[in-house]
Amino acid sequence: MAVRPSPTTPIPRPVAPRRCARTLGAALLALGLLAGCAPQTGPQGHGNRNARGIPKGTAYVLIGSFGQEQLSQALVEEQEELVRLLEADFQQLHPQVSLQLALSREGRIPAELEARQRDGLAPDLLLVSGTTARELHRRQLSRPVPVTPELTRLLRPHVRDRLRSNGTDRQLVGVPMLLEPQLACFNRQRLPQSPTTLAALEEASERGIEVGIPVNVIDLYWSAGALGANDALISATRGQRLTAAQQEGVLRWLRWLRSANMRERVNFFSHQEALLQGLIGGQLDWITCRSTSLGRLRKALGERLGVAVLPNGPAGAPTPMVRQRVWVFGRDSSPNQRAIAEDFAHFSLSPMMQRYLTLHTQQMLPVSREVSMPTGGSPVLAAMVRSELQSRAADGISSRLKSGDPRVLRISQVLLEMMFGQRTPERVRGELVVLLGGEP
Amino acid sequence: MSELWNLTTGWVGYLQRGPVLLQLLVAILPVMAISAASRVLPRQARFRRQHRLWSLALVALGCLLLIALGQRSGLAIYLGSVYAWWVGIHGLRCRLEPLVDPHLLQQIDSGLVRPIFVVVAGLILVDKVDNLEDVAVVPLGSWFGASVNVGQVGSALVILYLLITGSGPLAVLLARLLGRLLNLTEGSCRGLALMIRYLVVALGLVWALDRTGFDRTAILAIAGGLSVGLGFGIKEVFSNFISGLWLLFEGSVRPGEVLYIDGDHCEVRRLGLRAALLWRDRDNTELLIPNQIFLTTTTTTFTGSDGMRRCQVEVSAAYRHRPREVMELMVQTAAAVPKVLPKPGPVGLILRYGDSAVGYAVRFWIANPMEATAVSSAVREAIWEAFQANAIEIPYTQVVLHQA
Numbered sequence: 001m002a003v004r005p006s007p008t009t010p011i012p013r014p015v016a017p018r019r020c021a022r023t024l025g026a027a028l029l030a031l032g033l034l035a036g037c038a039p040q041t042g043p044q045g046h047g048n049r050n051a052r053g054i055p056k057g058t059a060y061v062l063i064g065s066f067g068q069e070q071l072s073q074a075l076v077e078e079q080e081e082l083v084r085l086l087e088a089d090f091q092q093l094h095p096q097v098s099l100q101l102a103l104s105r106e107g108r109i110p111a112e113l114e115a116r117q118r119d120g121l122a123p124d125l126l127l128v129s130g131t132t133a134r135e136l137h138r139r140q141l142s143r144p145v146p147v148t149p150e151l152t153r154l155l156r157p158h159v160r161d162r163l164r165s166n167g168t169d170r171q172l173v174g175v176p177m178l179l180e181p182q183l184a185c186f187n188r189q190r191l192p193q194s195p196t197t198l199a200a201l202e203e204a205s206e207r208g209i210e211v212g213i214p215v216n217v218i219d220l221y222w223s224a225g226a227l228g229a230n231d232a233l234i235s236a237t238r239g240q241r242l243t244a245a246q247q248e249g250v251l252r253w254l255r256w257l258r259s260a261n262m263r264e265r266v267n268f269f270s271h272q273e274a275l276l277q278g279l280i281g282g283q284l285d286w287i288t289c290r291s292t293s294l295g296r297l298r299k300a301l302g303e304r305l306g307v308a309v310l311p312n313g314p315a316g317a318p319t320p321m322v323r324q325r326v327w328v329f330g331r332d333s334s335p336n337q338r339a340i341a342e343d344f345a346h347f348s349l350s351p352m353m354q355r356y357l358t359l360h361t362q363q364m365l366p367v368s369r370e371v372s373m374p375t376g377g378s379p380v381l382a383a384m385v386r387s388e389l390q391s392r393a394a395d396g397i398s399s400r401l402k403s404g405d406p407r408v409l410r411i412s413q414v415l416l417e418m419m420f421g422q423r424t425p426e427r428v429r430g431e432l433v434v435l436l437g438g439e440p
Numbered sequence: 441m442s443e444l445w446n447l448t449t450g451w452v453g454y455l456q457r458g459p460v461l462l463q464l465l466v467a468i469l470p471v472m473a474i475s476a477a478s479r480v481l482p483r484q485a486r487f488r489r490q491h492r493l494w495s496l497a498l499v500a501l502g503c504l505l506l507i508a509l510g511q512r513s514g515l516a517i518y519l520g521s522v523y524a525w526w527v528g529i530h531g532l533r534c535r536l537e538p539l540v541d542p543h544l545l546q547q548i549d550s551g552l553v554r555p556i557f558v559v560v561a562g563l564i565l566v567d568k569v570d571n572l573e574d575v576a577v578v579p580l581g582s583w584f585g586a587s588v589n590v591g592q593v594g595s596a597l598v599i600l601y602l603l604i605t606g607s608g609p610l611a612v613l614l615a616r617l618l619g620r621l622l623n624l625t626e627g628s629c630r631g632l633a634l635m636i637r638y639l640v641v642a643l644g645l646v647w648a649l650d651r652t653g654f655d656r657t658a659i660l661a662i663a664g665g666l667s668v669g670l671g672f673g674i675k676e677v678f679s680n681f682i683s684g685l686w687l688l689f690e691g692s693v694r695p696g697e698v699l700y701i702d703g704d705h706c707e708v709r710r711l712g713l714r715a716a717l718l719w720r721d722r723d724n725t726e727l728l729i730p731n732q733i734f735l736t737t738t739t740t741t742f743t744g745s746d747g748m749r750r751c752q753v754e755v756s757a758a759y760r761h762r763p764r765e766v767m768e769l770m771v772q773t774a775a776a777v778p779k780v781l782p783k784p785g786p787v788g789l790i791l792r793y794g795d796s797a798v799g800y801a802v803r804f805w806i807a808n809p810m811e812a813t814a815v816s817s818a819v820r821e822a823i824w825e826a827f828q829a830n831a832i833e834i835p836y837t838q839v840v841l842h843q844a
């Protein structure tokens with residue numbers, strides 16, 4: 001039983017306050033030490049580096065991932081590969097700098113960034129598509145990039161102009177880093193050459209070649225140009241009335257999609273990842289792929305991997321949508337982190353790095369005008385260059401139809417329903433025109 | 441594993457940012473300061489009782505100040521909300537204490553509610569500083585022929601924990617349902633509940649390993665190696681575990697059974713993995729007996745085929761009383777005592793002709809073996825009263841001394 005001290009008994013000084021004060025002090029000290037261990041925050045501007053002007057510390061990089069598929073280790077490695085290569089070289093110049101990479105779905109990034117900015121935890125640098133970069137700029141979630149003479153000198157004009165903001169100052173919404181063309185990837189053991197026309201592709205499927213095509217409208221758009229629907233769809237996005245020839249072009253495209261789906265060995269998939277797994281696993285022999293997946297496919301298939309441009313159609317060349325990967329700067333960075341992010345983005349634009357990444361990985365095309373498009377030595381690079389040239393015909397729609405746009409999902413759904421016979425091509429044509437002409 | 445380490449240590453870099461530090465101070469400092477003050481001021485009982493509410497109020501004020509100043513405040517609001525929930529859980533437990541069994545409340549609170557809360561709050565925090573889906577695919581290395589990542593191991597651990605802690609009530613419910621359908625006794629239902637629980641946890645473990653992608657052949661090989669190790673190293677523990685399972689199947693030592701241990705009847709409270717927990721009502725003691733003892737020694741049970749127990753009370757009466765009258769009186773008296781079963785009814789017996797008296801006994805049945813001592817005492821008392829009322833003498837020992 002506890003004995004209460006009488007009023008005259010001197011009360012010994014309690015130990016608890018000292019302990020509490022110590023705990024409180026220790027907690028504050030720990031916080032201070034952690035902050036201290038984290039790279040130091042320097043003064044503003046270029047003085048935010050150490051005395052020799054060398055940045056140090058950790059910067060946070062968020063990489064946008066396309067598609068709706070679940071993230072996997074292979075996908076993460078594939079998406080991070082280029083940045084890791086850059087980081088390794090950047091660290092030779094700045095050994096005290098490290099990058100913390102994270103991956104997120106491209107469509108979720110604006111909402112995610114909004115939430116993280118409320119916490120003050122937004123990344124310092126993002127590698128996203130051009131359309132996402134525009135969206136982030138529109139929502140004021142990113143810092144615009146002034147068009148400096150250095151950028152003007154470095155960047156290809158058409159690449160730079162795709163990223164101009166709509167404001168009067170015409171700043172850039174981000175700094176372009178690379179181009180990801182769409183290609184045909186195939187198993188050379190099953191198919192020595194990629195079909196050069198859609199008719200040849202159909203014939204190959206008749207002979208037992210398993211063909212895989214994504215159902216997402218952005219990844220499927222290459223076939224629109226080959227079948228004569230590109231001009232009509234661009235006109236639809238501008239809200240213009242379609243001519244009879246244009247209407248016929250759209251109908252031809254839709255009918256081809258429907259008839260392709262009827263073929264036994266032409267398979268439509270909702271996720272690009274499923275196509276890649278199919279080719280790696282041997283269930284598919286010919287698929288459409290992005291150039292950034294080539295590294296993973298090479299590892300899995302080795303010499304069996306064949307890469308070519310997408311097939312032409314009766315109306316001419318295909319119109320693949322090239323993906324532009326863009327550096328976007330976050331708004332929560334400390335001055336030190338901002339310096340690292342800017343230095344890193346500019347480092348990736350240096351002609352030497354652009355050339356190195358292009359030739360070493362053969363997974364991307366450079367955005368720097370000081371690096372000539374290398375076509376001679378490698379058929380893969382030649383295919384990528386040709387695909388990029390073909391994609392310019394689709395600029396009119398790719399600038400309006402963004403990857404996170406709800407219309408993309410809606411149009412993909414409508415196309416899927418048509419391919420399964422639930423809607424007629426004639427009805428879908430009308431719906432496409434309405435959807436493309438409307439607001440996102 | 442190094443990737444996970446690099447990832448988590450990399451989050452420290454956010455402390456470079458002034459707004460992040462400010463939010464942490466706003467959320468943590470008031471809680472620590474008020475907590476310290478409540479100990480510094482031991483005489484302020486009211487303040488001590490309400491110090492959590494004061495902390496919450498200060499955190500809320502700090503968050504409002506951040507919002508008013510246009511500063512980043514999401515992290516501080518989140519941390520404040522987590523603390524508010526924590527205080528809420530504590531308050532709810534205090535409110536429920538008078539209404540719910542304290543043992544059950546403790547189990548639910550510390551075994552289920554608080555761990556779930558901590559895990560969910562932690563995951564949300566991780567999602568704030570990183571992308572949770574991305575963190576889930578961080579590789580942890582290759583174990584038993586399978587490449588495992590954070591998500592696989594984390595989800596397997598969470599599911600296993602939930603199975604171990606949450607399968608108890610579910611197993612009891614299912615066992616009761618089956619018991620009602622199959623007309624099982626209470627003890628059988630408890631044993632069945634335990635077996636269902638073991639089964640669920642074992643299946644959960646296999647499922648978790650399978651989901652994580654472990655190579656089954658490698659697991660079997662390792663299990664084979666381990667079993668040799670088990671044979672030498674922890675054979676006693678393993679022997680007790682197997683004995684426990686055997687006893688459950690056999691049904692002789694299940695929760696609810698009454699056993700005779702060291703001269704006392706004890707009720708089996710729990711049959712654990714290693715030992716059985718028995719309760720002795722004489723001195724309210726709990727005995728922890730290794731399972732294999734029951735398998736290797738003779739065990740007396742009062743609840744083997746039924747729960748009834750036959751008790752005996754002995755008494756002496758003088759030679760001058762007719763034995764039939766004495767026995768009838770004893771039987772009638774015993775039958776009138778509460779908790780003595782009418783069927784089978786009490787029986788009177790002459791045990792011996794002693795030096796000073798005739799030795800009698802009355803045997804009677806009771807439904808609950810644990811009440812044998814109390815009911816026997818009541819019967820003894822009733823017989824004494826009955827003998828008094830009917831002038832039947834319980835004689836002292838008579839000794840005749842012959843002096844030469």
